[in-house]
Amino acid sequence: MKHSNDTFIYRELYNNLKEDILSFKYDSNEKLPSKREMAQNLNVSVNSVKTAYEQLLEEGYIYTQERKGYFIEPLEKLIVEPQVTNTVTTSTHQQEQQYRYSFSHMSTDITQFPVDTWTKLMKQVFKHYSHRLSAIPDLKGPIELRQAIAKLVSYKRGIQCNAQQIVIASGTNVLLKQIMDVMDDDSKIAVENPGYFRFRDILQKTKRTTLPINLDDKGISMSAIKSGKPDLVIVTPSHQFPMGTIMPVSRRIDLLNWLTKTNGYVIEDDYDSEFKYNTDNIPSLYSFDKSDRVIYLGTFSKTLMPGLRLSYMVLPTSLVTEFEHINNNVIPDFSMINALTLYLMIKDGHYERYIKKMSHFYAAKRAKLIEQLKETFQHLIKIHDTNAGLHFIVEVKTDYSYDDIEARAVSHEIELYTINRFTVEPVHDQSAFKTLIIGFSQLKIEVIPEAVNILRKVLID
Template sequence: MQRDSNLYIYRALYSQLKEDILTFKYESHEKLPSKRVMSQHKNISVNSVKAAYEQLLAEGYIYTKERKGYYIEPLDKLIVETEQQHTVATFDTKSDAEFDYSFSHMSTDISEFPVDTWTKMMKQVFKHYDHYLSSIPDVKGPFELRQSIAKLVSYQRGIHCHPEQIIIGSGTNSLLTNLIELMSENVTIAVENPGYSRFRTLLERTNIQMTSISLDHKGISIEEIKRMRPDAIIVTPSHQFPMGTIMPVSRRISLLNWASKTHSYIIEDDYDSEFKYETDNIPSLFSFDKNERVIYLGTFSKTLMPGLRISYMILPTNLVQKFDVQNQSTIPDFSILNALTLNLLIKEGHYEKYIKRMHQLYGKKRAYLIEQLQQTFGTRIDIKDTQAGLHFIVEVISSYSYEEIESRAKDYNLELYTINRFNVKPLQNNSDRKILIIGFSKIQQQQIPEAVQRLKKVITDSSGTIE
C-alpha cells in the first residue's frame, strides 16, 4: 500500500511539473528547487521528488549541471492548427455481445471447443518445442505443421503437395497480400460478384487492377472471364460465397482449360469445405489441376475459430522458389505457439474428432433452422439450401429496402446481413423479394425459434404482414 501511495505522489508531482513547463510557467534554463527544498515545499519524501525529476530528465524536459542541480530545457511552443483538430467519429455499430441473436456467417460455435485438450497440447509445445519458441520462425511456418496440413488435405481434399508448397499465415487476407507481391505489376485480378467483400477491399488498396465477374447457375461466368481476360481470378468453387452454389465438374474443367490456355492463375478460396451435409465432400479445384495454374487458400477459422488466426496457402511448384527469394527476410505474422499447438492437435487425431462432432452439431442446427423458417414464413420464403458450409441464402418477401432491413435488424438486436454487403454495387430495391444470408454456426439451437420470430418482425411491415 505504501508503495502504491509513493508511486501516486511521484506521478502527481511529475505531471504537475510537466504541465508547468509546457505552459511556460518556468523560464528556459531556470533552475528548479533542490530535491530537499521541493520535498519540504510539497510535504513529500525526497525519494518521490527524485523520481519525478529523473522522469522529467529522461523525457528531456529538464537537464542537469554537475553538482548544481536541475534546469529547465529550452522548448519551442508547440504549433496547434485549429483547423486540423478533428474529433473521432462515432459509428452506429454493435459488437457481437450486444446482439441477442446472430445469423452471422463469420462466426463459429466454440461451445464444444476442446479447451482442455488444446491446453494440454500447448503445454507439450512449451516442453518439446522451446527451440521454436525462442527464435524467429520460418516465414512459411513450422515444418511439422506444414507436414500435417499436407496429409490433411491429401485425404480430405484430394490435394497432393509437398510441405514446401505450403505457407502458413494469420488469415487468408494476409496470404493474399503475400500472393499479390509475387505477381507482376499491372496485373488484373477478377473476383466473384457477389463475393467476399474483404478480398475486394484488400485489392482496392493495392496497385492491382480489380474487375468483377457475375455468377450463373454453375458459379462464376466463364463467358465473362474470357471477355474480361484477367490475369487471375479468385473463386469459391466448393461453396460459392455467399450464394452457396457448388461448382459442377463441367465448369471446373472449363476454368482450368482457360487458365492453361491463357497462362493465368486461379486462386481457390476453400473457406468452409469441411462441412458438407448428406453427401461426401466435393474434391478441390486444386486436385483437378494438372498444369500448376491453381493456388489454394485454406483456413482453420471455420473449423476451429476465427480468433485462432491460422490459415494456409498452397502454391504451385513454379511459384515456390519465387516466394522463397522474395520473403527470405520476412518475419511471419502468425502465432508460432498456436501453430505448433494446432500441429499436435492434428497429429494426435483430436482435430478430426472435433470436426466430426461439429459436423453433427452444425447439421442438426441447420436442419432445425430450416424447419423453423419454413413453418414461420411458409410460401413467403424460398430457401436456397445447397447442404454445405455454415450459411445458406434465403429469398423472403418484404416491402422494406435492404438498407431498412439492415437498420431494423440492429433495432431488434439481431445480427443479420443482406446480399448488398457482398455485391460490388448495391441492388436496386424495386423487387419485394429480398436476399438474406443466414448463418447458423454461432446461434444456439434453443435460440432458433425466438431468433426466427425476431427475423419475422424485422421484415414485417407496420401492419403486421410480410407482403
C-alpha cells in the same frame, strides 16, 4: 510507509516541475536550486528531490553541468492544433451490437469446442517447444503444422503438395495481401459477383484492377472471364460464396484450361469445404490442376473458430521462391503458440474428431432450420439448400426493400444479411422475392422456432 510517502512526494515534485517547465515558468538554461536547497525550501527529503531531478534529466527536461548543477533545457513551445478534439467517433458497425438471434454466416458454434484438450495441448507447447516460442517464427509457419496440413489436404482435398508450398498466416485476408505482393502491379483480378466483399476491398486498397464477374448456374461466367482477360481469378468452387453453387467439373476444366493457355493463376478460396451433408466432399480445384495454376486458400475459422486467426495457403511450386524472396525480412503475424497447439490437435486426432462431431451438430441444426422455415413461410420462401457449408440462400416474398429488411432486422435484434452485402452495386430489386444469406451455426437448436418466428416478423408482418 516511508517509502510510499517518499514516492508520492517525488511524483508530485516531478509533476510540478515538469508542468512549470512546459508552461515556460522557467527560462531556458536557467539554473535550478541545488537538491539540498530545494529540499530545504519544500521541507522534503533530499532523496525525493534527487529522484525527481533524475527523472526530469532522463526525459530531457533538464540537463547537468559538472560541479555547477541542474539547468532548464531550452524547449520550443509545442504546437496545439485548435481543431483537434481528441474524441473518437466509432462507426456503428464497429460498435458491439447485441442480437437476440444470429443468422450470421460468419460465426461458428464453439459451445462444443474441446477447451480442456486445447488448454492441455497448449501447456505441452510451453513445455516442449519453449525454444520455438522464444524465437522469431519461421516465415511460413512451424514446419510440423505445415507437414500436418499437407497430409490433411492430401486425403481430404486430394491436394498433393510439399510442406514447402504451405504458408500459415493469421487470416485469408493476410494471405491475399501476400499473394498480391508476388503478382505484377498491373495485374487484373477477376472476382465473383456476388462474392466475398472483404477480398474486393483488399484488392482495391492494393490498387489492383478488379473485374467483378457475374455468376451463372455453374459459378463464375467463363465468357465474361474470356472477354475480361484477367491475370488472376478468385473463386469459391466448392460452395460459391455466398450463393452456394458447386462448380461442376465442366466449368473447372474450362477455367483451368483457359488459365493454362493464358499463364494466369486462380485463387481457390476453400473456406468451408469441411462441412458437407449427405454427400461426399467435393474435390478441390487444386486436385484437377496439372499446370501449377492454383493457389489454394484454407482456413481454420470455420472448422474451429474465427477468433483463432489461423489460415493457410498452398502455393503453386512456381511461386514459392518468389514468395520467400519478397518476404525475406518479414516477421510473420500468426500466433506461434496457437499454431503449435493446433499442430498437436491435428497430430493427436482431436481435430478430425471435432470436425466429425460438429458436422453432425450442424447437420441437425440445418435440417431443423430448413423444416422450420418451410413450415413458417410456406409458399413465401424458396430455399436453395446446397448440402454444404454453414449457410444457405433463401428467397423470401416480401413487400420490404433490402434497406427495410436490414433496418427491421436490427430493430428486432436479429443478425441477418441480405445479398446486398455481397454485390458490387447495391441491388435495387423490385421483384417480390428478396435474397437472404442464412447462417445457422450460432443458432441453438431449441431456439430455432422462435428465431424463425421473429424472422417472419422482420420480413412479412
